[in-house]
Amino acid sequence: MAKEITDREEDYSQWYLDIVKKAGLADNSAVRGCMVIKPQGYAIWEKIQRQLDDMFKATGHVNAYFPLLIPKSFLSKEAEHVEGFAKECAVVTHHRLMDNPDGSGVVVDPTAKLEEELIIRPTSETIIWNTYRDWIQSYRDLPLLINQWANVMRWEMRTRPFLRTAEFLWQEGHTAHSTKKEAIEESRLIHDLYADFAENYMAMPVIKGAKSANERFAGAVETYTIEAMMQDGKALQAGTSHFLGQNFAKAFDVKFLNEGNKEAYVWATSWGVSTRLIGGLIMTHSDDDGLVLPPKLAPLQVVIIPIPKPNGVLKEEAEKIKQELEAQGISVKIDIDKKKRPGYKFAEYEMQGVPVRIGIGARDLEQNQVEVARRDTKEKMNVSRDGLGQSIKDLLDDIQNNLLERARKFRDDRTHEAKNMEEFEEILETKGGFIMAHWDGTTETELAIKERTKATLRCIPLDSVLEEGVCVYSGKPSKQKVLFAKAY
C-alpha cells in the first residue's frame, strides 16, 4: 500500500489535512468555509457528545433548544458582544425566492424583505437572555442550568476542518444565578469538568487558566480556558467557561425578587466546546500512519481480522471472541471482506485509528493464542486465548493511560521558562512550545509581545505559584508567570 499521507516532519499542516481526508473524517463543501462531517468523523463527535452530556446531566444541567436566528437589534444590546460578533455573521434579509423573470433559475423576491434582518447565531447569549426575562421572576426560579447542542456560524476568513469553520457544531451552556458567588462557582465547575473530559477521555492534558482581559469572550467578566499543546508545539484553546457577571441581565433587563423580596439583576455564565475538539484529538495523538484515538472516544475499539481469509473455523472463532469482548462493553467489528488482503486491512484500520487489532490465523488457534497489535505504540504481541476479554479490556485501559502520559511528557518537555525577550524569542525559534514568563498585566505589553513574536497570552494558569519577578517585556514588576504560545 502506497504511503498515503504527508509526514509530520515534512509539513505538519498538510499532514493534518491528509489525516482528515484519508481517515474519512470530513470533506469540503460547496459552501465557503463550511465542511461536511463524514460518518467516521461524526461518530467521534457522537462519542464526545454522549460523554459530555452525561457529565452535564450528572451536575444538574438540562438541555433545551433556542432559535437559530437572532434579531439584529439583540446583538447591539451588549456593547462588547456586538463588537465581537457583528463583523463575521451571516445575515438573513429575505424569506422567499421567485422564478427569475429571465427564465433561468430563481432569484430573491424583493417583495419578501424582512422588516428586521436576522442573523444566524454565532453564539446564543442574546436570544437566550431575552427568553430568560420571561422565565425568571423570583429566586425560586433560580438557578437555571441549561445547555444546548446546536450549530452556530461565524463568517471566518481562513478556515481549517474542525479547527476553524464558518459553521460548527457545539454545546453552549447558559446558566442564571441569584448570587455572584454561585455564578462564579458554576463557571469554575464547568471549567473543571472540561479539564476532566479533556484529560480522562480525550487523553489530552490541559493547562487550566483565566484569559487576559484582551482575550476574554465578548461580554464576559472572566473567561476560564483549557489550553492544550499540539504536536507542532502550538496551543489549542479547547474549551472556555465564562463568568458573565450581570452584563447580559442588564442588557436584557432580567431581574428577580431575591429572598429579601428586593429586586436584583441575575448573574450569568456561559460555556462551550465544539467540533474543534476533534482537531485537538487528531493533533494530540495521531502519527504518520494515520489517526490515533483514545479508546474511550474511539467509535470502534477493536477490529478482528481472520488471516489470511475468513474461512469457517476462523469466522466462528472470531465471532466467539467478539462476544467475549462485547460482554466487557467493548465495541468490536470482524472484517470478513474477502476481497482485501490482510496487509491492506491492517493499514486501513491504522489509518482510521482503531486502538486494537486482533489477528487470528490457523496456527494461532492451534497454539491457543491470538496476535494483538496496539495502535498507539504499534507493538505486536501474542496473547493467550484464555481470558482474552479481560486482557483486551486491560490493554484498552493501558492505551488510554499511555496516550495521556505520552502527551503530558511531550508537553512538559516543550514547556520552557523565559526570563527576558531574548530567551523568549530563542525558545520560539529553536524549540517552540509553551513559554512561561512574567508579565506586567497590561494589554499593551500583551499586544506588543504578540506583534513581535506572534505568540499570544494563552492564559494565566490557576495553579501556578505566586512569585515576584519582572515582566519579560517591560521589566515592570510581576507576581506570577503566565503562559504564552503560538496558537491555532
Added chain:
Amino acid sequence: MAKEITDREEDYSQWYLDIVKKAGLADNSAVRGCMVIKPQGYAIWEKIQRQLDDMFKATGHVNAYFPLLIPKSFLSKEAEHVEGFAKECAVVTHHRLMDNPDGSGVVVDPTAKLEEELIIRPTSETIIWNTYRDWIQSYRDLPLLINQWANVMRWEMRTRPFLRTAEFLWQEGHTAHSTKKEAIEESRLIHDLYADFAENYMAMPVIKGAKSANERFAGAVETYTIEAMMQDGKALQAGTSHFLGQNFAKAFDVKFLNEGNKEAYVWATSWGVSTRLIGGLIMTHSDDDGLVLPPKLAPLQVVIIPIPKPNGVLKEEAEKIKQELEAQGISVKIDIDKKKRPGYKFAEYEMQGVPVRIGIGARDLEQNQVEVARRDTKEKMNVSRDGLGQSIKDLLDDIQNNLLERARKFRDDRTHEAKNMEEFEEILETKGGFIMAHWDGTTETELAIKERTKATLRCIPLDSVLEEGVCVYSGKPSKQKVLFAKAY
C-alpha cells in the same frame, strides 16, 4: 389548585396551546414562527432521538452532518423540488454587519454582499447529492446509508408549536443505491420502522400508505406516509419516507460504474420525522388535566411523594424504593420539596404526564404497602411493598399497552366508510374522523373533494383490500378505498 387549562370539549386548539405552556414544553420566541423548546419538551425529544437513532443504527445507518446553508442555484437543479421550497425559505444575502452611521445599533454592511445568496436548508437533498457526486464512483461505494440530525427552516405563514414552526428539529435520512429495487426496499424498510416506532414507543397507531401524486414530496417518485388520528378526529402526517428514483442523481450528475462496468445513475431515498412528533404525542394521549406520556418516552417514569412530608423514615423508604425501581431500569425522582402540599404536587406531575405516582405515608409503611396512581386512567390502588420493582415495571408495560389500545379503539370508532359525497359530508359534519372512500385516482377529483370539504387525501393504504367500486365524487370506477380526513 385552580383549573389551569381549557377543556378539550370547549376548545381543542386552545387546550393544545395550554398543555404546551403549562407542561413547560415550549415557548414562543422573539423570532416569528420559531419556538423555544423548553427542558421538559426537549427531554421528550431526546427520548425520541435516542430510540430512533438506535433503530437506524441497528438497520445499518450511520450519522453525518452537512452544511446548514445551500447555494441558491442548487435548489433550481431539480424542477419539482424548487417549486416546493423556494417560496418559503430564509435567504442569507450578506456576511457582515457594521455600526450604523447614525450611531444607533448595527446595520447590514452593503460591501459584504454574497456573490451567490445562500438559503437555510428546508431539507438537504440538494447539498447532500452535490456531495455524494464526489463520494460515489463505483458499485463498491454503495449503498450509502446516511442519516443527519439537524435543524431546518421553512418560512411557514401559520405556525403552531411543534406541529408547524418556521425552524424545527428533525432527522433526515439520505441513502444511495445501485438498483431501483434496493432503493424501494430501503424506503419501505424505513416506512415500517417509523410505523413500528409510532405504535410501539409513542403508542400512537398509524395507517401506513402511499401519498397521491398531488401530496408527494417535491422531487419524489413515491412518498410513503404514516397517518395518525388526533383526539379531534383530524389526521397528523407523522413521518414520510420517499423513493426519489434517479431524480436527484440526474440533477446533480451522480453516476457510478455498476458490476458490469457500465455507467448508471444512482437510485435514492430520503426520509424524516421531526419535533412534530411531540405534537402527535400530546394530541393522542393527553387529557384535561395535562400531558399523558407513554412510559417508553417519558423522561421521568415514576415520581415518589412522601405524605404528608418527607421526614426521616419516609425519606429512607422512598430512597429504598427508588433503588429497587432503578434496578429495573425505571427512571425515578423523589419529591422532597417541603414547601408544597401533596395535592399541589399531584396536580403538578399530572400536568407533566409522569406515568406513575407513588405516595408513601406512615400508615402505608405499617401496612407494608404504597399508594400507586397511574396517569393514564387516573386509577389509584394499594400495592404491596414486596416485589414493588416488578409490580411497577409491569404497570408501566400495562400503561404503554393501554395507551396504544385506547388510541386504536378511538381511531377505529371514528373511521367510517362513505359511498357518496352526501355520506362523506355527513360524516365530516356529525362525526369527524377518518373516511374511507373510493377514489378515481385523479388529482382533479382529489382537489375537488378538498375544495368542497376541506378534507384531504391522506394516503392510499398499503394494507387495504382491493375491491371494485365507484369514486365517491366522480362515480368513475375505482379498485381500492383510500383515506380522507381533515388534517394538521
